[in-house]
Amino acid sequence: MSNTPTTTNVGIDHKYDGAVEALRDVHDEASLWHLSDELVKIAPTGVQSVQNVVDQATARGIPTKSVNTLRLYRDVAIRFPATERVGGVSFSAHREAITMPTVAEAKALLTDLAVKHGAGGVTVTTVKAAIGAATGKVKAAPVVKVKSPYVDIAPDLSAGGKAFVAAIDSMLVKGVTLDGLHAGITAVLAAVEVKRSKAARKAAASKGKAAPAPARPVKVKAASGPAAGGKRPARPAATPAAAGSKAGDLRDL
Numbered sequence: 001m002s003n004t005p006t007t008t009n010v011g012i013d014h015k016y017d018g019a020v021e022a023l024r025d026v027h028d029e030a031s032l033w034h035l036s037d038e039l040v041k042i043a044p045t046g047v048q049s050v051q052n053v054v055d056q057a058t059a060r061g062i063p064t065k066s067v068n069t070l071r072l073y074r075d076v077a078i079r080f081p082a083t084e085r086v087g088g089v090s091f092s093a094h095r096e097a098i099t100m101p102t103v104a105e106a107k108a109l110l111t112d113l114a115v116k117h118g119a120g121g122v123t124v125t126t127v128k129a130a131i132g133a134a135t136g137k138v139k140a141a142p143v144v145k146v147k148s149p150y151v152d153i154a155p156d157l158s159a160g161g162k163a164f165v166a167a168i169d170s171m172l173v174k175g176v177t178l179d180g181l182h183a184g185i186t187a188v189l190a191a192v193e194v195k196r197s198k199a200a201r202k203a204a205a206s207k208g209k210a211a212p213a214p215a216r217p218v219k220v221k222a223a224s225g226p227a228a229g230g231k232r233p234a235r236p237a238a239t240p241a242a243a244g245s246k247a248g249d250l251r252d253l
Contacts, residue, residue, distance in 0.1 A: 016042055016056040023053070024062050032091040036077035039070060044078070047071060079103055086110040088119025096127040100134075109134065 019042045022035040043049030050071045057064040064070075076095045084103055085094060089110050100106035109130055113122045156163040171181065 012059060013052075013056060016053055018042065019053045020057050020060060020062060023057050023064050026065075029091045032073065033077070033085075035070075036073040036091070037082075039074040040077045043070075043074060050074065079106070086114055086119070086122075089114055089122045092124050093122045093127050096124045097131070099131060105134075 019035070019038040022031070022038040025031055026035055039050065039053065043053055047067060050067050053070060054064050054067055065073075072095065076091065076098055079098045080094050080103065084107055086107060093110060093113075094106075097106040097110055100109060110122060110127070113126055113130055117126060153164065168178075168181070172178070
């Protein structure tokens with residue numbers, strides 16, 4: 001990020017012209033390499049030497065990076081001299097790779113990534129992931145929900161599929177036939193039916209059956225008679241037949 005130039009009493013020192021002009025011209029990855037190489041020439045070590053570059057840029061009214069940022073740029077160029085840079089791989093990717101233990105390991109990692117993804121495909125993200133895998137410090141990748149290409153079809157099918165039907169003719173491109181569509185849609189219907197059945201069973205199970213009320217204790221009368229250790233109750237004596245009545249005559253009962 002550029003810092004707003006401030007007024008300074010530092011005089012112009014032309015030995016910093018190369019680095020200051022490189023600062024003025026930073027606009028892409030190639031120009032970052034050029035700036036970093038100029039910093040190595042004029043400020044190869046220490047922080048104060050980089051501060052001098054910043055002061056010179058400020059004195060000339062040229063927007064500049066912070067001292068820490070320029071120091072990092074210089075360190076990347078020192079770590080990766082021209083002979084050790086992987087062609088086509090960005091300055092940013094090299095900057096990320098300086099965390100590797102040695103230049104040889106960093107170069108091997110960048111070279112391998114360039115083979116796999118192409119030089120232009122070696123980004124800060126891919127380098128970070130590769131370093132994590134190499135050092136065992138791999139961060140879990142964030143779970144990204146990818147929108148299904150069929151999400152937009154579902155509302156139409158749920159509403160009767162009019163748009164789908166209207167587009168059938170346009171679907172008949174190379175390799176797509178009516179017979180093929182028929183077979184595929186039949187398979188889809190079967191799969192939908194299976195899911196409907198599972199959903200219905202799950203819904204029924206979630207409702208559950210009403211829990212039965214606890215049974216009330218049944219009061220049982222104590223048994224009587226010989227089985228219960230008691231005496232069998234005596235049968236009532238037969239009522240004498242009324243005088244003059246005949247056997248079987250039930251009129252007087």
